[in-house]
Structures are given as structure tokens and as C-alpha cells.
Amino acid sequence: MKQSMSIAMAFVGLLIGAGFATGKEMMQYFVSFGSTGIWGLVVTGVIMVIFGAVVLQIGSYFLADEHGAVLKNVAHPRLSWLLDAAVSITMAAMGMMMLAGAGSTFQQSFGVPAWLGSLLMAVVVYFVCFLNPDKVSKVIGAVTPLMIVAIIAVFFYSLTHIPSEFSIAATDEIARQEPSPVQPWWWSAVNYSGMNLICAVGMSLVIGGSYTKLRDVAVGGMLGGIILTIMLAFETVVLFLNVDIAAGTDIPMAAIVGDIHPLAGVVISALILVMIFNTALGDVYAFSRRVNVLVPKRPKFNLFVILFISWVISLVGFGSLIQIIFPILGYIGMIIGVVFVVWRIRWSGLISGEKARRNRIRQLTRAHIHPDIYVDNSLELTHELEASEADNDKLLATVADEERPNLDLDAEEYKEPGQS
Template identity: 35%
Template sequence: MMLKQILNVALAYVGVIVGAGLSSGQDLMQYFVSFGKWGILGAVILGILNAVFGKIIITFGSYFRSNDHFEVLSQIAGSITNKILDISLIICCFVVGFVMIAGAGSNLNQQFGMPFWSGALLCAVLIILVSFLDFEKITNVIGIFTPIIFIMIMIMAVYTFASQRFDFKELETIANTISTPMPNIWFSVLNYFSLCVMTGVSMAFVLGGSIMRIGVAEKGGTLGGFIIGIIITVTTCILYANVKLATTVDIPMLAIAKQIHPAFAFVYALVIFGLIFNTAFSLFYALAKRFSSNQSKRFYPIMIGTVVVGYILSFMGFKKLVSIMYPILGYIGFIMLMVLLIGWIKERSNVRDEKFLRRKMIRLITKKYDDEQEYTKADKEKFQKLGEDSIVDTKSIKSDIKDLVKEQFADDNK
């Protein structure tokens, strides 16, 4: 049961981060392949950073039981910094959201010849429709494409490196002609990672907030970040090896997939669309959560309104949007990284204490629903005391832990 939860969290986190730019290869071309062999080393370092901060972000969401990013940032950042980051994340969710919609239009146009407007519209409509599902179903939807893209990228890697010989001097020469917004690979790694954090942190906090067990959040975030690292590194290597082809199209990974087989490219195009949808949905969902204060009457009008405006702005074009907007958001993300790191150093012992506190509460309340154990008056008083000591509202933490245990017993009795 717990392993399944960890995997669900990891796959959902990957689904949030792996969007249009990464699965299509467009942002990796500009941020990493443009630096040639050094770009591959940069991708490896990026993967390590993803694993470390994936744990921090998801764990903070679980620790504070957050419904939106503001609930976490208000606890770990000063008032001025919090306001700056809150506004930045709101802008980021919206901007990258409509970049994703643009990516959906480009993807379906390149593979199926669909007009740009129709592919982008399909993505926008799906975002609105899925927002009406409950959060557990949404998490499953977000994670569904992750194992598929992982397997397909590995197939592309085997095909690329088993069937070709490479002139590395030629590859390096072509790679160095690619336009990049970054001055060097180290700055590129930091900027792109900051962008990843800015893109994923709002939804990741919400995702973490849905997890009661902090240990599950820690492991799920770490595993998700590790999987992202593998995907980024392998994809960068594939793009570098096929750089001559990759420089000529908007969706380079799709062009490489076509070399394997048209049917493979067909499936890959659908998977890219799914991943684009995942990221776009996560961003607009997190944005609507931030402005609705968890009130459903306000949530849906905000969700629909922002998606409609995002669809209109997506006509600026995918490739152009990536090159202009991503570096700007990456610079803002430097502040976010520092806040997260400093917050983690300060709160780490409190997070550990809260993790053990919740474990004790779960063990105590399990007695109440287990016919083979006795739930005594002393247990009840201790459960109440632990609830009062939790960082989360006493009534909420008690209710949520009871629901968690009831659900576990229901699953065990199926």
C-alpha cells in the first residue's frame, strides 16, 4: 500500500515537471545540447538537483498540509520575499501554462498536420474538463504518461546508439551553432533547474499537501526527482547524437521518433501531448487554487477564465515563447531555490518530529478500528495531545488521520 503511494507521488511529480519543452526536446536543445559535450554533464548535475529538491518540495507540502503555494511560503519566507515569490509563481503558472498550450498545438501540427489552433484548443478544453474530477483521480491522470514516456525514451536511446556511428567533431560543431539564452553551461544548469522548480513547485506543494505520511512524501519526491534526472540525461544524449536533424524542427524528439517507425512516432506524439497536458493542467489548477482559497464556487470560474486567456496568448508561438519566457522565469527561480534550501535547513528537525508525531497518531487510532486491539481512554487523551502538538490544525489533523486509517482498513477488507 505504502509503496503504491510512493510510486503514485513520484509519477505525478514527474508528470508535473516533464512537460512540453522536456519531452519535446526543445528546451533541452537550447539549454544543454547547445553546449555540446559539456551539456551532457550539465544534464547529469541537473538530475541530482531534481532528486534533492524533489524531496524538499513534496515534503514541505505534506508537512504544512498545503492547499496552495502561499500556505508553504508564508511559513518559510519573510513577508517581503513571500510576496515577491507569490507574485512570481502566479505569473509563472500562467505564462508556462499558455506555453504548454502552444506546445500542444505545435506537437499535433507537426505529427498530424492539425491546424495549430485546433490542437491548442483540444488541450485547453481537456484542462477544463479534468479540473472537475476529484484530486485523487487527478493525481492518477497526471502520472499515467510517466512510465510510458520513460520506456519510449529508452527505446529511442537504444535505437540511436546501437544503429549509428558518430562523428563527434561534426556533432560538436553543429551543437555549437544552436542559439542559447545562457552564457555558459553552469549558468544554464542553475537557470533551467530554477525554471523546473518555478514550474513545478505550486502543484508539487498541493500534491504534497494531499499526503499525510511525511515519509511517503520524502521518498516519493526523491524518486520522482531521480526519474526526472534519468529522463533529462538520456534525452539530452539522444538529441546530441541526432543534433543535425534536431536543429531543423520545433519538436526534435518527435522527428527522431519518426526515424524509428511511423507508428512509434504516432504513439510518441500522443504521449507528448499527454505530458504537455499534465504540466498545463497542473499550472492552471495550482493558479486557480491560489486565487479561490479552496472554495469551489470561485475555483471553477477562475480555472475556466485563466485557461481561455492562456489559449488566446498561446498564439505567440511555442519555440519563441520557450526562448524568451523560460530564462526570465529561471532568474526569478534563483530566489525560490534559496528560500527552499534555507527553509529546509531551518525546518528539517521540525519536519522529522512531525513525521514521528503522525506515525504515533496513526498507530494509536488504528487501535480504535482494529477488533484485535483495545483503544483506551489513555490512548484517546494521547491522540488528542499529539493533535494539539502538530503543526497542522488539531481538528484537521485528527480528522485526516482517522480518514486515512479507515481507508486502509477498507482496502484491507476488500
């Protein structure tokens, strides 16, 4: 269970990003349908539980190091190429979105012109990309738990400070004036799930590929989907209860928290900017690495061009871009989700067989590395490893790493039948 919870939190960390922090996603996909939009959360929750379990488990099945190889295994070659390209395009699109979000945050919270705020973010991303972006992202990733705590705090504050004159009918009327680019409400919820999936599928497969226990990985995916749904519900309720303040703004959460207290508004805006930077850094860096494969001799110039184009497009505005780009990403993500679920159902026998195989590999490996057990099981271990679809060396190394903490168990448990 401990491993499943660790996987779940890693999955949630991928999905609770800058778009969630701003609150604009929730306004577009749920709040814009009024109180009916709350039911959309149920639809999204069910889909994300399924997607989380399936995608993470498939990542574990192949012990994925990156998404491209997995797509080639679960989809037709032509479709896998298109989906791989779509994931890369998503990285570029999210980079544009984050620069636009930075501009809107700077303008709304600090009075800095949006074009200048976007430019400042682009410049910082450019220079950090030549440091150690992976290490920087891990450090900055610590902001995500702070944002979760902030959302929970605002949720309970909003529940305990509902005005006596509050009216669901009146709030519904204001909420429904917000743009809803995907309709009706249930289709909007499905589209939102697809948008989340395409943004997170690459790293989700890698997270799953870091573990060998297929059942624990699937449980982690389901737990992650449940935790995500709870967080979505918290933020959606906050936005709905305060829709008179949030309506018409590009960064609704900053507007709501700023109304509670100006200093709190500054803090939440700073957290949002850090999360935007973290997301922009990850997506732009990953996309630039893809481009560098095609044009390897000029990485700095490639990055400059990517960020310049992203900055120019970001001038369209965060609110406008999110209404255009997110639904498109959502439809592509829905296709990816269907491909993974269909593969998982069609080849469920392979998953079941691999579970049994890895249990045996785990038993053999533990006996093999245990200092107090002397069993020559190398032939059987090699046979079981070669029967797996996963990389044999990585599978053995990962299982060994997972089992070393258990070596203090009774050695008698691992003795072969007939041994005394």
C-alpha cells in the same frame, strides 16, 4: 518503501510534461553545450534530489492543501506574496507555451499552420474547462507512462544504431549551434532545476501534504529526483546522438522518431499533443480559477480572455518563447528553491520533533481505532495533535487512513505499559 515509490512516481509525473516530451528543453539547456552539457545533468540531478526531498517534506509537515499557506509560513509576508504571484504567473506563461507547442507540433508533424494548430488547442481547452477538467486530466495522465516507455525505447534504438562514421567532435559542432539562452553550462543546469521547481512546486506541496510520514516523503522526493535525472539523461543522449536531425526544429523528438519511421513519428506526435493538452488544461484552468476570485461573475468570459491572449502570444512561436520564458521562470524558481532549503535547514529541529510526534500520534491512533484494543488515550492524542503545526483534523484523519491496513498486527504491541 512502497509509499516512497508512490510519491516518487507522482513527483516524476509532474515534471515529465509537455516540455520534456518535445525535447526542446533538453536541446536548450543541455545539448546546446555539446558533450559538456551531459555534465549539466549531474548538476540538475543533485539539485532536483534536494529540491524534491525538501519541498515534498515541507508539504507533508504542513499537510498542505495548496501552496499559498505554505509560502506564508516559510517566507517573509512580502516575499511570500511575490512568490505566490509568481506561481500564478507561471500557470499563465505555461498556458501560452503549450498553445505555442501545439501549433509547432501540428505544423511540423501534420502540415497544419501553426496559428491554426494553436487555435484548435485553445478551443478544445476552453470547452473541456467547463466539463470536469480534474477527471479529464487524470485520465489523460495515463499518457505520461507511455511517453516514458517511448523515450526509453528510442534511447536504446539510438544506442544500437549509431552510424559507423559518428564523430563526437562533429556532433559537438552541430549541437553548439543551437541557442543557449542561459550560460555557462552549469548555470544553465541550475536554471533548468529552478524552472522545473516553479512549474511543479504547487502540486508537489499538495502531494507531500497527502502523507504524514515525513521520512518516507523525503525519500520519495529523492527517488523522484533520481528517476527524473535518469529520464533526462536518456532523452539528452538521444538528442545528442541525433542532433543532425533534431537541430533547428521546434519539436526535436518528433523529428527524430519520424526519421526512424513515419508511422512512429505520427504516434509520438499524437502523444506529445495529448501531453501538451493535459498541461495546458491544468495550467489554464488553475489560472482561470485565480482570476475568477477577483472577477467572479464572468468565468466564461474570463477564460475566453485568458485563452485569447495566450493564443496571440503563442504566435511568437514555441522555439522563441521557450528561450525567453523558461529562463525567467528558472530564475524565479531558483529563489523559491533557496527559500525552501534555507527554511528546512533553519528549522530542522521542528522537522525532527514533528517526526517523533507523528510516530506517537500514529501509535495512539492505531490503538484508538483497533477493534481489539480498549485504551482511553484521547487526552494524550489530543495533546499531541494540538502541538503539531498541521491541521489537527486532517492529521488525525490521514494517520488513521494510513494505519487501517495495519490493524491486523498483534494487539499486544499497542497496549499501554502496565496493562495485562
